[in-house]
Amino acid sequence: MTRLLDAHGLEILHARHHTRLKWHRLRKRFADPLFSAEVMAEGFAAGASMELDLRVRADGGFVVLHDRKLEGETTGHGPIADKSIGDLRGVLMKDGARPLILSEDLAAMMQSTHPAALLQFDMKDDFEAIGAKGIEHLAAHFRDISASVIVSGGSLDLIVAVKEKLPHLQRGIDPTDKLYDIWKASGWNAVETELRADLSGPTEPDTIYLHWPLILNAAKEGLDMIGLCQDHGKRVDAWTFTLKNPETGFSEEEWLNFSALMALKPDQITTDEAPATERAWRRRTAD
Incomplete structure (x- = not known):
């Protein structure tokens, strides 16, 4: 991996291990607007790891949103899956009255990036909803991009379809919900x-996305989920650790959890407060 020249809000070095800080929903800081094209451009220039959510449209394209319906995040109304590109062109984000980022726009934005930049497409719909039409759309718009992309989702069938159609893209899976259910029903050996x-x-995943409390609970019972994944040649993203008070840094409870997590050497931690987390870590470890 190309080393990051500007580490501000990008990574933490601990025990000779680099842990990237991924900007959750294109937020470098929680105060940033949700899914900001400006923040994404900043991340592309700096070599950041960033995440955005994609929802499928009726025409097989995608829009950068988290919710299934437009009401929560935008000025629009109704299920996104019922909308075409024309229906969404006049819809604005509630936060800042900004235009939505459509997959067509996204492809154009990604033509020039820092070589270390990584953008995660977190697919919020399953393969049944996206179908072959959506996979073809991804192939048409992201086959030749120069930036590093990782496509992730809870639908294993979807990730397999991405592998077959776009084998050059990285892939990620998030088995967290399933593993929580198995833990409650059958214990850690079953997990x-x-x-x-x-x-x-x-799916042949490159990265495994795991909820950080699940990782710590497993470690307390002798199961090193991060080590297990890394032994199989996979990277681990621990999500989502966000400081409650970015100005003051870690509370004692946050520090106990974060330092325990870092001791397990995750490859990446998802956060809404990347610079504050790095700053708080340096402050604590300098003591």
Whole structure:
């Protein structure tokens, strides 16, 4: 991986291990507007790892939004899956009255980036909803982009379809919900068995996304989920750790959890407060 020249809000070095700080929903700071094209451009220039959510449209394209319906995040109304590109062109984000980022726009924005930049497409719909039409749209618009992209989602069928159509893109899976259910029903041994199956499964993932409390709970019971994934050649993203008070840094509880997480050497931590997290870490470790 190309090393990051400007580490401000990008990564933490601990015990000779680099842990990237991923900007959740294109936010470098929680005060940033949701899914900001300006913040994304800043991240592309700096070599940041960033995440955005994609929802499928009726015409097979995508829009950068998290919710299934337009009402929560935008001035529009109704399910996104019922809308075409024309329906969405006049819709604005509630935060700042900004235009929506459509997949067509996104492809154009990604033509020139820092070589270390990484953009995660977190697919919020399953393969049944996206279908072959949506996969073809991704192939048409992102086959030749120069930037590094990782496509992630909870739908394993979707990730397999991406692998087959766009093998050059990185892939990620998030088995968190499934693993929580297995833990509650059958315990940690069953969780380990299922995670091993995912690691060697047909998606052939590059990165595994895991809820950070799940990682710590497993570690307390002797299951190092991060180590297990890394032993299989996979990276681990621990999501989403955001400081409650970015100005003052870690509370004692936050510090106990974050330092325990860092001791397990995740490859990446998702956060809404990347610069503040790095700053708080330096302040604590300098003592």
